[in-house]
Amino acid sequence: MSTPTGPLRLLRQHRGHTVVIYVILVIGAVLWLFPMITAVRASLAFGGPGNYLTVITGTFNGVSLPRTFVNSLIIAALHALIVCSVGSLAGYTFSKIRFPGREAVYYGVLIFLAVPAVAILVPVYWITGQLALFNTHIGVALPEAALTLPFAVLLLRNYADGIPDDLVEAASIDGAGHGRIYRQIFLPLARPALVNLGALSVMWSLQDFLFPSTILKDPELTTAAQAVQTIQSGFGPSPTQTSQYFAALVLLAVPALVLVVTGLRFITSGITQGGLKE
Structure with missing residues (x-):
């Protein structure tokens, strides 16, 4: 042997x-x-599996659990779309386009990785009011994206640095501009990193409590993260209603769990491939 x-x-x-x-x-x-x-x-x-049917079909403090899932997914999709779109453009620009002060601007963007959400809460509240975005999905997605974008720029620039410059130079010789190179070369090659970034953006958005609680006051727009606290007073102190509240908590955790289980392969693949250099 x-x-x-x-x-x-x-x-x-x-x-x-x-x-x-x-x-x-x-x-x-x-x-x-x-x-x-x-x-x-x-x-x-107390009440068995029927508790889940009760909380799915009922309304508590004006909040419907299925509606909270829809609200959370809409905001998460907008968040991921903004982050992937802007982040990919910035990542390509910082990696493949030479311009004065490029590195200074890049590291200036990375500084915002250290900015916590609470530090921008007051400016976000004022800007949201000026843009009349209170009680809108995009009003929550925009500040979430603002906090995620520095990470997106870091991830996608590192990934773009692993793409050989020879590909860009060959395309330039053939007459392709940066717009065409970005669409036809960079985006297809960066797909693993973009899938990774999109999955992380959705996961972080589903867990966000601060911005939805600040911007959304309409019960119909309540997100799953908010609902954990919002619906609590809608249940009485009886054992059956206590079990129903726990059933609601379990259901509210399901979207994030499903995303982690289904998206873990893409997240791992994106991180692994993004760390490879030619």
């Missing part, structure tokens, strides 16, 4: 370390899953 080589040999040599790593991962998974398992058990304690 041949002797294992490469990663397999190292794995066998460090089997004890591997066991420890798996034990730590299992413990971590249990700790992360414990709140969800507790919520599911509590949702079935």
